Amino acid sequence: MDTEGTHGARDGRRAAPVPLTAPPAAPTAPPAPRQPPGAERSAAVAEWLADPRPKASPGIWRKGYRPPEPEPDTEGGDRRRIVGLVISTLLGLLFWSAWQQGAIPYQWAPLRLFTPGEWYWTGSMQPKKWQGEEAKIVYHGLVFGILVYTVGRLGAWPDATRHYVMRRPQPARAVIASLGSVGTLLFVWPSFLGLDWRPLPVADPVFSLVALVAGLDVFTSPVITGLLYAAITIAVLWPFVHIGGWWQAIRDGATAGRRSAPPPPRPADAPAPAHWPELRAAGHDKAADLLSAELLGGRMNDVDCARVFHAWRSAAADPAALAGFVDTVARDGAAAWTHPSGQRDLPVRTATHDLLVGQVRIGRFAKDERNPYAVRNAHAALEPAVLGTSLLAVGPPGAGKTGRLMRPVTESLALGALTGRCAVVAVCAAGADLGDDDSYDVVVKPGDPTSVHDIDLYADCADADEAAAFLAEGLVGDLDAVGTQRAATALAQLLGPYRALHGRFPSVPVLRELLDGDPAGLAALQAGLTAGEHSAMRRELDARIRQSHTPNDPGPALADRLALLDRPAFADFFDPGGEGRPFSMRAVVHHPLRVRVDLPEHGHEEASRLLARLLLAQFGYVVRGRARRPHFACLVLDDAARTITAESVRAIQRLRSLNAGVVLGLRTIGEVPEPLQGPLYAAVGCRMAFSGVTTWDGRRFTEAWGTEWIETKEVAQHTVFADQPMTRALHSLRKLVTGKAVTTDAVTVRKVERERWSASDLAHSLPPGHAVLSLTTVHGEHAPPLLVDLRG
Structure with missing residues (x-):
């Protein structure tokens, strides 16, 4: 897509050209362009829209995907099938020739056993009555049927039919079966074409059997005779109907005929999707004409197309919304529903995206024997449907987690936000390559004086109990000695009274003093709650004061953790009443925001882990509060070390039903408490092991993959x-x-x-730049662990 001239320039503007010496003579007129301005861009977008996107297994890049050809024979299977067919057929012909000549010992014994003796001359099988002649014909047909069945079983005819005919795509499969049926009918009814060879014993035995049962007079009725001819023909054709899949071919042909019905007039040189046929089918030709003109005029990119498609699908079922859709298109054209930031594309893209289906390409499935043949060499992709079950990626530093996974996923979600379909919060260490600042709406840099935004520790929460719950999870959720529930109760006993008195939650220094049991601070808060309407909050505060300085008081532990944020570097941060612009996690459930939080890992590692844990806890709470939202919300933790708690694991399990997900990156699974390692693998639906993992890490993946x-x-x-x-x-x-x-x-x-993959294979057999990836969609579809070349 065109990048509006922002690629290759640090400030988002085209670099000034180097002055050149004037040429000796200027041409009288510039050469005429071969195509109008914007034509190349419009053609690229139109072709992108027209590319097929067939349904595929989870993790397969759908744009332009074609199912692979049947797996080539690698172990002589074709040779065995052909030899089996030839030998079995020759043996069958040899037996039938001997049978016709009467060279098979005792070949008439079964017939003599089951038919009356008066039908034949004494001492022979020469027919004496017409019943004997008809019985011999039926006997021939029965032996022929048994011979065909036996030869087919010995020669593995069903397997050969499936391999050579039924595996072919339509219409080749139906055509081959039709040719076979025509050839068979030539041998069953040769007289219809004037051929003088002997027919196969198929029709005559049926007529003879009917004569033996009902008598010869039955054939005086042309209706019965015609029905017998039709029944025999249908019986002969029925196997070929199944082999050729005729009914499915007919249905596909009818469906293709309906799809190929002439649509409303459109430009002959533009692919059908570029002309917005869905809008025309709904009767909105003017809106479709306007969008077609914008696209073919080079004024729409892939983000614009995906954004308008998303708006159309959201409004199609609601007449009121549909009227608003048409008005908005008429007013704004290609810029309709532009993101509040005004951006219609990212300044820089590093991955390949398909915004119509929300996929981002992360590599290619390796040509490895452990990968199923059907996916080998296909492009691997991720999308919200799989990220909604959450993804856990484990790999050592330098394995490519950030550059080959986190950056493409974050970039895809940011593009999705521009189309109104996603919201993303990327949490990483300061300096990590998760995109430029211009690619985000909010960039929070705690501890950096140049940061425009701040973090709202309370996530714009009005309920003290809810704020206390995720704040306790972030502060002491990783401490076994301090129960999270007791810590949340202690925090709620202070946050509720303080908010009731001041109308907001306390800043970090004030909350730390209250948790430390500062007499002056508690007395001042207690004195302000004398009014009758604060009686309940007064009781809460009194309970906190009584609990202070007792052996089981969680206050000191909470105060010690808050001390990590009460540092001079954070003096201008985390103050609800300050002048900063706090970012609230709750905003991502209401708006398709793009947010990046740069944690100060250098010098404030413990504070960074605390903030990451707090953001994860906040995300779990806020998405649960608004499950029915039109966009997908995702939290990307580039380094999730020491952020996983028992409560966060339970929250991750609930995300797939809340249209949300998390992407967690770990250097080793040892960064998660051992009791939570198994539950974490069970909670996420997507797991990714990068090259270089240890056997201890590989053992967990092996257990999860089964x-x-x-x-x-x-x-x-x-x-x-x-x-x-x-x-x-x-x-x-x-x-x-x-x-x-x-x-x-x-x-x-x-x-x-x-x-599926042993711990030793994961630790020692993965080439550099590769990973093993398993996926699960929110709809329950699974993809087994597959080897992915992240460099492809």
Whole structure:
């Protein structure tokens, strides 16, 4: 897409050209351009819209995806099938020839056993009555049917049919089956085409059986005769109907015919999606004409198209919203529903995106035998449908978590925010490469005096109990000695009275003093709650004062953790009553925001871990408060070390039903408390192991991915001991020439249960720049752990 001239310039403007020496003579007129301005861009967007996006398994890049050709034969399967077909057919022909000549011993014994003897002449099988002649014809047909079934089983005809015919796409499958049916009918009814060869014993045995049962007079009725002909023909054709998938081919053809019905007039050189056929089908031709003119005039990019498509699908089912959609398009054209920031694209893109389906390409599935053949060499992609089950990525520093996973995912979500479909909060260390500041609406840099925004520790919360719950989770959620519930109660006993008195929550220094049990601060707060309307808050504060300085008081531990934020570097931050512009996590559930929080890892590592833990706790609470929102909300933690708590694991489990998700990056799973490692793997639906993980980390992935049944072959070589002198001599000569004893192979094929990926394979077999990725969608679809080349 065109970047409006922002690529390659640090300040977002095109660099000034270097002055050049004037040419000796200027041309009288500039050469005419080969296409009008914006034509190249409009053609690229139109082609992008027209690219097919078929349904595919989770994790497969859908734009332009084509299912692979059938897997090539690698173990001589084609040779075995052909040999089986040829040998079985030859044996069948040999048997049938011998049968026709009467060379099979006792071939008439079954017929004599089941039919009356008066039908034949004594001492022979020569028919004496017409019933005997018809019985012999029925007997021939029965033997022929048994022969065809036996030959088909011996030659594995069903397997060969599936391999050579049924695996082919339509209409080739139906055409091959049709040719086979025509050839079979030529041998069943040769007389219809004037052929004089003997027909197969298919129709005559049926007529003879009917004659034996109902008598010869039945054939005087043309209706019955016609029905018999039709029944035999249908019976012969029925296997070919199944083999060729004729009904499915007919349905597909009818559906294609309906789809190819002539749409309203559109430019001949523009692909159909560029002409907005959905709007035209709904009767809004003027809006479609306007959008087509904008697109073909080069004034729309992929973000604009995705944003308008999203608005259309949201409004299509509501007549009132539909009228507003048409008015907005008429008023703003390609700029309709532009993001509040005014941006219609990101300044810089580092990954490949398909905004129509919300996918971002992160690599290519490797051509590895452990990957199913159907996905090998296909592009790997992520989208909100899989991120909604949350993703856990584990890999050592330098494995590519930030550059090859976090950056593309964050960039995709930021583009989704520009289309109104996503909100993203990216939390990373200061200096991490998760995009430029211009790519975000809010950039918070705690501890940096140049930061425009601040963090609202209370997430714009009006309920003291809710604010106390996630604040306690962020402060002491990683401490086993301090119960989170007791800490939340202690905080609520202070936050509620303070808000009732001052109309806001306290700043960090004030809250720290209150938790420390400062007599002056508690007395002042107690004195301000003398009015009758504050009696309940007065009781809360009195309970906190009584609990202060007791052995089980969580106040000191909370105060110690707040001391990490009560530092000179944070003097201008975390003050609800200050002059800063606080960012509230609650805003992401109401607006498609793009937010980046740069944590001060250097010098304030403990404070950074506390803030990351607090943001994760806030995210879990705020998305639960508004589950029915039109956009997907995602929290990306580039480094989730020491942020995972028991409550956050439970919150992650609930996110998939709340149209939200988190992406967690870890250097090692050891950065999560051991009792929470198993529950964390169970809570997330997507797991990603980067090259370089340890066997301890790999063991957790192995347990999460489970086992599968695979077919194994064991070959045992046994020495051949000959009994005959000539055979022993030949074996001795062969051993002398080859240097090896004569052996025979004993092959054992069995199914065994094996780990999908062992801890040793994950630790030692992953090439650099690769990762093993398993996915689960919010709808329950699964993709097994697959090897992904992140450089592809």
